[in-house]
Amino acid sequence: xxxxxxxxxxxxxxxxLFWSFGNGAYNAITQPTPATVEAEFHKHPKExxxxxxxxxxxxxxxxxxxxxxxxxxxxxxxxxxxxxxxRDLAALGYKEPEIKAIAKNWGNKxxxxxxxxxxxxxxxxxxxxxxxxxxxxxxxxxxxxxxxxKARHGGGQYxxxxxxxYAEQAGYKNEKGEELLKKFPDAKTPDGLYFNPYFANLNLAxxxxxxxDGQVTYSDGTTATVDQMARDVSAFLTWTAEPKLDKRKQTGxxxxxxxxxxxxxxxxxxxxxxADKH
Amino acid sequence: MSFPWANEYKxxxxxxxxxxxxxxxxxxxYNAVGGGYPVPRNLNYMWNFGVLAGVALVLQIVTGVVLAxxxxxxxxxxxxxxxxxxxxxxxxxxxxxxHANGASMFFxxxxxxxxxxxxxxxxxxxxxxxxxxxxVIFLLMMATAFMGYVLPWGQMSFWGAKVITxxxxxxxxxxxxxxxxxxxxxxxxxxxLNRFFSLHFLLPFVILGVIxxxxxxxxxxxxxxxxxxxxxxxxxxxxxxxxxxxKDGFGLGLFLILYTILVFFAPNLLGHPxxxxxxxxxSTPAHIVPEWYFWPFYAILRAFTSDFFFxxxxxxxxLAMFSAILVWFFLxxxxxxxxxxxxxxxxxxxxxxxxxxxxxxxGYCGGAPAAEPYVMISQIASMYYFLHFLVILPIVSSIETxxxxxxxxxEAVLGKDEHAVLSATSPAVA
Amino acid sequence: MAEQxxxxxxxxxxxxVRRRDxxxxxxxxxxxxxGLAVLYPLISQMAPSADVLAESSTEIDIxxxxxxxxxxxxxRKQPVFVRNLTPEEIKSAEKVDVTSLRDPxxxxxxxxxxxxxxxxxxxxxxxxxxxxxxxxxxxVKGEFGGYFCPCHGSVYDTAARxxxxxxxxxxxxxxxxxxSDTVVKIG
Numbered sequence: 001x002x003x004x005x006x007x008x009x010x011x012x013x014x015x016x017l018f019w020s021f022g023n024g025a026y027n028a029i030t031q032p033t034p035a036t037v038e039a040e041f042h043k044h045p046k047e048x049x050x051x052x053x054x055x056x057x058x059x060x061x062x063x064x065x066x067x068x069x070x071x072x073x074x075x076x077x078x079x080x081x082x083x084x085x086x087r088d089l090a091a092l093g094y095k096e097p098e099i100k101a102i103a104k105n106w107g108n109k110x111x112x113x114x115x116x117x118x119x120x121x122x123x124x125x126x127x128x129x130x131x132x133x134x135x136x137x138x139x140x141x142x143x144x145x146x147x148x149x150k151a152r153h154g155g156g157q158y159x160x161x162x163x164x165x166y167a168e169q170a171g172y173k174n175e176k177g178e179e180l181l182k183k184f185p186d187a188k189t190p191d192g193l194y195f196n197p198y199f200a201n202l203n204l205a206x207x208x209x210x211x212x213d214g215q216v217t218y219s220d221g222t223t224a225t226v227d228q229m230a231r232d233v234s235a236f237l238t239w240t241a242e243p244k245l246d247k248r249k250q251t252g253x254x255x256x257x258x259x260x261x262x263x264x265x266x267x268x269x270x271x272x273x274x275a276d277k278h
Numbered sequence: 279m280s281f282p283w284a285n286e287y288k289x290x291x292x293x294x295x296x297x298x299x300x301x302x303x304x305x306x307x308y309n310a311v312g313g314g315y316p317v318p319r320n321l322n323y324m325w326n327f328g329v330l331a332g333v334a335l336v337l338q339i340v341t342g343v344v345l346a347x348x349x350x351x352x353x354x355x356x357x358x359x360x361x362x363x364x365x366x367x368x369x370x371x372x373x374x375x376x377h378a379n380g381a382s383m384f385f386x387x388x389x390x391x392x393x394x395x396x397x398x399x400x401x402x403x404x405x406x407x408x409x410x411x412x413x414v415i416f417l418l419m420m421a422t423a424f425m426g427y428v429l430p431w432g433q434m435s436f437w438g439a440k441v442i443t444x445x446x447x448x449x450x451x452x453x454x455x456x457x458x459x460x461x462x463x464x465x466x467x468x469x470x471l472n473r474f475f476s477l478h479f480l481l482p483f484v485i486l487g488v489i490x491x492x493x494x495x496x497x498x499x500x501x502x503x504x505x506x507x508x509x510x511x512x513x514x515x516x517x518x519x520x521x522x523x524x525k526d527g528f529g530l531g532l533f534l535i536l537y538t539i540l541v542f543f544a545p546n547l548l549g550h551p552x553x554x555x556x557x558x559x560x561s562t563p564a565h566i567v568p569e570w571y572f573w574p575f576y577a578i579l580r581a582f583t584s585d586f587f588f589x590x591x592x593x594x595x596x597l598a599m600f601s602a603i604l605v606w607f608f609l610x611x612x613x614x615x616x617x618x619x620x621x622x623x624x625x626x627x628x629x630x631x632x633x634x635x636x637x638x639x640x641g642y643c644g645g646a647p648a649a650e651p652y653v654m655i656s657q658i659a660s661m662y663y664f665l666h667f668l669v670i671l672p673i674v675s676s677i678e679t680x681x682x683x684x685x686x687x688x689e690a691v692l693g694k695d696e697h698a699v700l701s702a703t704s705p706a707v708a
Numbered sequence: 709m710a711e712q713x714x715x716x717x718x719x720x721x722x723x724x725v726r727r728r729d730x731x732x733x734x735x736x737x738x739x740x741x742x743g744l745a746v747l748y749p750l751i752s753q754m755a756p757s758a759d760v761l762a763e764s765s766t767e768i769d770i771x772x773x774x775x776x777x778x779x780x781x782x783x784r785k786q787p788v789f790v791r792n793l794t795p796e797e798i799k800s801a802e803k804v805d806v807t808s809l810r811d812p813x814x815x816x817x818x819x820x821x822x823x824x825x826x827x828x829x830x831x832x833x834x835x836x837x838x839x840x841x842x843x844x845x846x847x848v849k850g851e852f853g854g855y856f857c858p859c860h861g862s863v864y865d866t867a868a869r870x871x872x873x874x875x876x877x878x879x880x881x882x883x884x885x886x887x888s889d890t891v892v893k894i895g
Binding site for chain 1: 319358361364365371372375516520521524525527528530531532534535538539541542543545546551552554555564581582583584586589591594598601605608611612614649650653654657658660661664665667668669672
């Protein structure tokens with residue numbers, strides 16, 4: 001039975017697949033898929049390196065503090081950071097009184113609700129609070145940034161590339177030297193959006209947030225070039241997405257070392273036990 | 279149940295003797311995975327993967343039970359509760375990464391175990407029941423893994439749940455009501471998330487039960503071996519313990535090293551960035567794919583792009599995807615060649631390697647966007663997949679001339695077997 | 709397992725046996741150490757998480773509590789009784805012979821200097837953790853005018869000291885300080 005029906009079923013699927021293949025091939029020839037502006041002009045993130053790259057890399061706390069300052073002064077106007085709590089800033093090297101002050105002075109206040117009176121109000125943030133949500137009424141939907149570097153291919157490199165990748169669309173050419181607006185005249189960036197080849201569909205509602213050198217004044221004396229600010233905030237957002245990165249790698253090495261040792265021992269024991277059986 | 283020369287369990291300590299009379303559990307373990315189970319002496323490292331799969335299941339259950347202490351199966355807070363595990367729970371990040379990558383390790387091990395079975399025809403009589411139970415375990419694993427991936431309630435979780443339950447809507451007449459019944463609604467929401475959590479917790483224990491049956495069935499004929507020649511005499515076997523416990527211990531070390539590298543140094547390598555975006559029913563990710571271990575089957579699902587006579591393409595894809603696994607159930611009766619091991623089946627071996635390449639190609643295409651040339655490649659590869667199992671295997675197994683087999687396992691290992699001389703008049707049969 | 713392994717290698721004699729045994733025993737021991745190490749995170753994950761530990765202080769506005777009244781506040785997900793004692797209640801607490809108490813403490817030891825009228829205690833009976841009555845309006849205060857635990861009949865006096873019943877200790881005084889005359893910070 002199986003040997004009779006098996007081949008019939010197999011041939012049935014094979015013929016159905018051949019039919020799909022034939023139709024697909026016919027369509028591919030008669031109506032080739034038109035090239036899309038995203039496929040031709042979207043760019044992969046720039047290859048830049050961070051202190052936390054690789055199996056030995058760790059966060060640079062000074063850089064994270066600078067990045068936090070960028071978030072505080074620039075990004076937090078539109079973007080939430082709701083997975084992160086003020087108390088977590090201790091990992092950046094802030095002391096408890098500093099964290100209390102940052103929480104208390106944070107522009108957006110914590111929302112309160114009195115279940116007895118039904119009154120809603122607000123109070124200053126406490127270290128135990130998460131960063132309060134940011135509501136944005138303008139065009140576009142600024143995503144929460146807590147996990148942004150884990151939610152995008154390229155992580156920190158993507159954020160850096162996006163922040164430094166704004167370009168003038170008129171006359172923009174890709175690596176092949178093709179001019180975007182000549183090849184895709186319909187793809188002109190609509191009013192109110194901004195052209196950025198590192199963004200998935202090339203046009204985003206956010207204008208370049210880091211517009212000029214010195215936009216933020218760093219307290220550690222680092223010169224706040226646009227490139228530096230973009231790097232710092234990308235590092236900071238890698239920390240917000242993966243705050244346990246340092247601990248993870250620090251734990252990983254001893255575990256790996258132990259396992260290699262144990263495996264070598266296990267190998268010797270195995271050889272030992274099998275010695276008279278080969 | 280076992281060979282006559284199997285060591286007998288002899289408790290030494292008076293307490294163990296007492297226990298042996300009242301509850302002979304130590305005897306049971308001794309006979310199952312101890313000195314009382316004689317195993318062919320020539321097993322290669324491909325035979326490590328059964329034990330490793332068992333270990334992987336235990337790791338998943340342990341990390342999973344612990345994660346369930348912190349996870350909240352509610353559509354409103356599930357995503358945040360996972361982040362709570364990652365940030366605030368002591369060692370929560372490690373436990374979650376261990377569970378997520380543990381699933382991948384489990385599938386790596388089980389796929390190796392299955393392809394070991396393909397190559398050595400481990401499914402052939404008298405071991406069909408072991409094989410059938412193994413396919414059941416694999417189906418349960420797929421269901422468990424799928425529901426587990428829904429729990430973090432990210433974009434891939436949500437759209438994975440929607441697309442996979444959408445498969446059932448391809449069934450004529452009852453399809454749409456069936457999908458709504460599965461989800462407890464019109465789209466994945468709280469009801470679906472809660473039942474997936476419940477089943478995701480339950481199924482691993484069902485898997486554990488089927489594994490007990492799988493091992494039980496294994497102990498009836500005993501383990502197969504790389505020559506495919508059955509055990510004939512005591513010199514063909516060694517006791518499971520200490521020989522194979524030691525060998526499995528070494529294999530386990532290598533397994534854990536790879537696992538550790540993934541968990542501590544590349545925990546998101548096999549995941550998808552979109553699942554770090556909270557579920558949004560209003561927006562589908564640009565490129566939705568399941569986890570890597572489903573890619574070959576996902577490629578088969580997507581390979582059907584045209585209606586076939588009166589059968590819609592969608593239904594064909596669903597039928598083919600399920601058939602791709604169901605066909606394994608019939609394997610013992612599709613491959614009827616007298617010789618088991620691929621080592622002695624030259625033609626079969628060539629097609630086996632072709633199948634390995636074919637499944638890798640399917641896997642690659644399943645992970646790639648649904649665009650050319652991937653769709654056309656996956657159509658060819660799917661075609662080979664079905665032809666391999668349903669047409670090529672039956673033909674090859676009837677026309678192929680196998681190479682001569684060793685007389686016994688002892689001969690295969692030591693080069694000579696004095697029994698072979700004695701029984702030289704009787705032909706060696708596999 | 710090591711024992712079995714030694715049997716397996718017993719065919720080899722002399723020094724060989726010892727060295728081989730040593731490797732087998734070492735391998736099994738190292739595996740055991742690894743197994744124990746894995747237990748650590750599995751046990752530790754059940755301890756209070758960072759967010760729970762972070763919410764360890766709470767501020768209470770006491771301006772609205774009239775003399776003789778009490779409120780229940782929440783600290784670490786447990787009730788805290790904040791009671792504004794009347795002079796009579798303070799006097800009756802002072803009159804008690806401290807040495808006769810099960811858990812000897814004066815009311816001065818249980819309140820802050822200059823703020824003796826503010827009795828701030830956990831609302832958790834030291835017997836088995838029920839919430840005693842007496843802080844809410846109209847609740848029974850028990851025969852010593854303090855708190856009364858309905859679960860097993862522990863009775864506390866006006867300084868919330870155990871006077872009768874199974875509870876071993878006085879109601880616990882949490883760590884607190886007056887941020888101002890009207891705000892108390894607990895924890």
